[in-house]
Each structure stands twice: as C-alpha cells, then as structure tokens.
Amino acid sequence: MGYDFTLADVEYLASADGVDALGRVDTLELTTRTRLADISWARTRFGDRTAMLVETVLARRKAALKLDGARDWLLTDDAVQQATPAVVAAHRARRLAGRVVHDVTCSIGAELAALVGVADTVIGSDLDAVRLAMAAHNVPAAHLLRADALSPVTRGTTVVADPARRSGGRRTHDPAMLQPPLPDLLDVYRGRELAVKCAPGMDFDALDWDGEVEVVSLDGGVREACLYSRGLAEPGVRRRAAVLRGDGAGFEITDKHDDDIPDRPPGEWIIDPDGAVVRAGLVRHYAAAHGLWQLDPRIAYLTGDAVPDGVRGFRILEQLKYTEKALRQTLARLECGSVEILVRGVDADPAVLRPRLKLRGDRPLSVVLTRIGRTPVAFVCEPTR
Template sequence: MDQLELSTRTRLADIGRARTRFGDHMPALVDTVLLRRKAASKLPGSDQWLFTDDAMQQATPGVVAAHRAQRLIGRDVHDVTCSIGAELHALTGVAHRVIGSDIDSVRLAMAQRNVPSAALLRADALRPTTRDTVVLADPARRSGGRRTHDPAALMPPLPDLIEAYSGRDLAVKCAPGLDFDNLGWDGEVEVVSLDGGVKEACLWSTGLAESGVTRRASVLRSDGSGWAITDAEDDVIPEQAPGEWIIDPDGAVVRAGLVRHYAARHGLWQLDPRIAYLTGDSVPEGVRGFRILEQIKYSEKLLKQTLSKRDCGVAEILVRGVDVDPAVLRPRLKLKGSLALSVVIVRIGRSASAFICEASR
C-alpha cells in the first residue's frame, strides 16, 4: 500500500489495484496510508502508526509534545487522555515511567500499537488510577461539533479535572483562548506557538511551575529552535513617539499578556498602551518588522491618495484597535502602482493612524 501514489490523478486506479489485492480491507488500508502521510510533518516517527482522522488532527504536534516532555524528565507521568499516544511517544525515553489511559477503547488499542513501551489501561480521566505520578490531560475542545472556549464544556470539564487531581502535580493542555484570569488557576499558564501559529496553552500546577512565574510564552520552530519569556522578567518600558520600526510580537507573547516584558527585553515600546504593536529603532532577530515610511491620520480617502503617490500596487494591511476589515478596504483603494507596501492601521489615543511601511521580509 505504501507504494501507491494515491494522488488525485491516480486515486481511482490505485484503489482498484488495492481492492483486487486486499478485498474488504482496502478502505481501512487506504485511509491509514493517507493519514500517515498527512501526519508525517506533524508527528515525526509516526510512519507506522494507526490513526483515526479526528485523533490525528487533535494530536499534539511532535515539536510541542517534545517541548512539554522536557519539563517532565525523570518523572513518572500518567497521560489520562492519551488517545493514540502522541504525548506518550514524546515522553518515552524522557520520563522515568510512562502510563497512558483513555476511555475510548479503539484509540487505546491504537496507542498500544503506536507506543508499545507505555503501560496502558482503559479508564475515565476523572477517576484517578495511579499514585505519585504527574498527571497530564488534554480535554477535548469541541462541544456539539463546535470548538468551545468554556472550561466547563470541555470533555472532561476542566473544573472537574482540576478537582479530581487536587493536590497532585498536574499539567493540562487547553485552548489558548480560555479566560485564564477568571479560571482561578494558581500555577503557571504557558502559551505555546509553533512556526508563528499559536497552538495551545498548558496549565502547570504549582509543583511543576517555575518559582515566581505565572505566565510564560514559548515560541517554537519546527527546526528545533525556540525561546521563551515569562512574567518574572522586567516590564518597564518608555512612553515615546514611534521609532523607525513597527514590530508585531509573536501570538504566544500577546496571548500570554507578556507584550511589555518582550518590549523591555528588546528595547522596544508600545505604539499605544492598549495595543500589542511595538515600535523601536531595531528589529529583534527572527522577527518580522515594518520600517515606517510615513504616518498619516487614518481615513480611507487619505490612505488611497498617499499610497497612489508612493506608486503602491499591492498593499498588505494590518489592523489593531480600529474597525476596519482589510479584505473590504483593499479593493476599495484601487491600487495601480508597481510597489508592494505594508499598511499598519492602529488606534493611538483617541484617533486612528495609518503607517505606510516597508516589510523586513
């Protein structure tokens, strides 16, 4: 089966050959091969795994799971929502002992095939079945087929999960959009991004959190590089006019509420105290910046005139704090020039400004 191309061009012929050879097993085999190919970049080392489509999509990316596992080196870890075993795989060889459980018997059987070195059992995540282990959980984020940000609507419900393991070392993967300030969590909240996209938040109980840290942003790359920032760092920054550049911090920094801390680390300041865009006279390494060419008071008419004078034919439009839809605004500008520019529309004080910029990359 692995030798079949299974592309749009060859799909019918390939399925015909597979049906001749494998009979009634053909649909399951084709699905497995296609899922393994989809999972290759997300879950390195899973080329012989078994999946369901939902389980593969819900699985933690390998880079993120490996990052989390580094905080659990040498511990006994029990993943109480182990599904097909993505977190178990990352923990193998790092944790002292790896235990997985799930209420879904099909996914549990897949986890046994995917991570044979883990000890597995079928159990409800809300019923503790181990002692002296770090408990790892990943509640399902969908309710009624739709993604939810309500902690009580997760499966299992987040408040119930926290209560079930009260006093235990607990790490809970959850959506980055949860309202952590009203959750009553007294440990650490870590927001994680991968290759520029915010992937998740992880709640670390007090026993697993770094002393003095309640918020952390971890910025990861698929090549294994990355960095982190926490609320234990300085957040004192100046208030002054825009510098040479505008910088849009990584989404993990914004979601974790660490924009000022990031600014202080890199000698930047905010365009406005309520807006996440930063400004300064240099761009941090590895970050995209926008070199300011001109600042104008925002109006659609003035922006159109300004871009026309600058021979702009293509405009990237970024907006914060202003009720402007870039997809609606862009065609109304009717740009006909030869240059590509960036426009940052942002509220500063009580008025909206537009910055005409050149992007660094």
C-alpha cells in the same frame, strides 16, 4: 465522517498482512484527481478493508508533518487533528523530565512518544479502547491501561491531560464543555502535580488556578496553552509565552521579566509580537526585554529603533491619520502595487479594503492600521523579509 475503526481493524493493520497492504496502498496518489480510480484499484485487491487502509494511509501522510515517526503509526484523521505537534510535545516533556508521568487522555500516543526516554516512567490511559490499541502499537515502551480520566488509577504520578476541545462537532472554549470537563479534571487531581493542555483562547483569569499558564506557538501559529500546577512551575511565574520554531530556535518570556517601558513617539520600526506573547499578556515584558515600547498602551503593536533577531519588522515610511481616501492617495504616490494589511484597534477588514485601494504600481508594501489614543492611524511600511 471518517472510518470507524474497530479493535479487529487495529489487529489486522498491525499484522504482517496489514503492513503489506498499507505499503501497497501507500503507492497510490490518492488525490482528488485520482481518488476514484485508486479506491477502485484497492477494492479489487482488499475488498471491505479498503476504507480502513485508505484512511490510515491518508492520516499518516497528514501526520508526517506533525508527528515524528508517524509513517509507521496506526491512527485516525480525527486523532491526528487533535494530536500535539511533536515539537510542542517535546517542549512539555522537557519540563517533566525524570518524573513518573501518567497521560490520562493518551489517545494514539503523541504525548507518550515525546515522554519516553525523557521521563522516568511513562503511563498512558484512555477510555477509547481502539485508540489505546493504536497507542500500544505506536509507543510500545509506554505502560498502557484503559481508564476514565476522571477516575484516578495511579498515585504519586505527575498527571498530563488533554481534554477534547470539540463539542457537538464544533470547537469550544468553554471549560465545562471539554471532554472531560476542565473544572472536573482540576477538582479530581487537586493537590497532584498536573499539566493540562487547553485552548489558547480560554479566559484563564476566570479559572480557579494558582499555578502557571503557558501559551505556546510554533512557527508563528499559536497552538495551545498549558496549565502547570505550582510544583511544575518556576517559582513566582504565573504567565509564560513559549515561542517555538521547527528548526530548534525560539525563546521564552515570563511575567517575572521587567515590564517597564518608555512612553515615546513611534520609532523607526513596528513589530507585531508573536501570538503567544500577546495571548499570555506579556507584550510589555517582551518589549522591555528588547528595548521596544508600545504604539498605544491598549494595543499590542510595538515600536522601536531596531528589530529583535529572528523577528519580522516593518520599517515606517509614512504615518497618517487613517481614512480610506488618504491611504489610497499615499499608496498611489509611493507606487504601491501589492499590500499586506495588519489591523488592531480599527474596524477594517483587509479583504474588503485591499481592492478598494486600487493599487496600480509595482512596489510591495505593508500597512499597519491601528489606534493611538482615539485617533485611527495608518503606518505605511516596508517589511523585512
């Protein structure tokens, strides 16, 4: 459990004395090796305020990799974990440019910060008075008020919501277990322009949703899905994958793209599509856009004779019917000393399999284990870097 901040704590941390104290605590290493000595030093100087100061400094350090300008923010560790990364929030904000936007679950203000300067007017509300006070410090240009997300307090605004995805301390994919519950949120704002952040593992086909579902990844990791009402969606688009990069590169693909791909034997390369493409159900659309095709129509691995720009590929050296013995013999013949194992459609655990391959060489290779039809297949590959 983290420190339980109060409104008085937020007031102190935002004061000149609090800023000075945070600066002094931030000079401490605060690692596992030094934690006890550092906290003892802080207690001799700041007494009962030590816990809030240490928590804030550690949360800021964690947030620095995720949120722009977080070195000066007031926040909690839990809020940092839940906050939308700045790159993802900026991506959503561009879709809402020029609108009057109301974030009804604003927390410490991560979405608000991205919207300010892009949206026409930015409003934030939350039931948590402490997080709302932190948001007021972090994003002073936003208009803030305390309100329940399920009790609308604005009209004519575009609503943004990020229901908490933890229930009983555990992450949940059940829409009814979110806070506030997703079905209730959709019902309350039915007919309004709405963008709702959701877990990417949710079963979107089971939702009563006639707008767009966008799945977003950042630097190779799937971060979220977002439901966009029809007025915020591109006409005719029901599914979108947004593949974002911290360096500004990336791409988007939607179900409006062609998904006609050939049925051919494996090409020279195997490509493992980005997780956002897979979760959005747009593997065939991505393949068609890049001249690729599937190894098997039920498996997400793609193949082709060239690798799309900026994508990691695996050049096929050998293809064999998969058995552990056959794979071990092939890797030994190729003098493999270390192996990366990718698996789809085959019951194999890379962590269990790797030591049983008894590698003795010095060549790094990759193995793609999958299924073509009913046959388990192993592709021994040389990866791009």
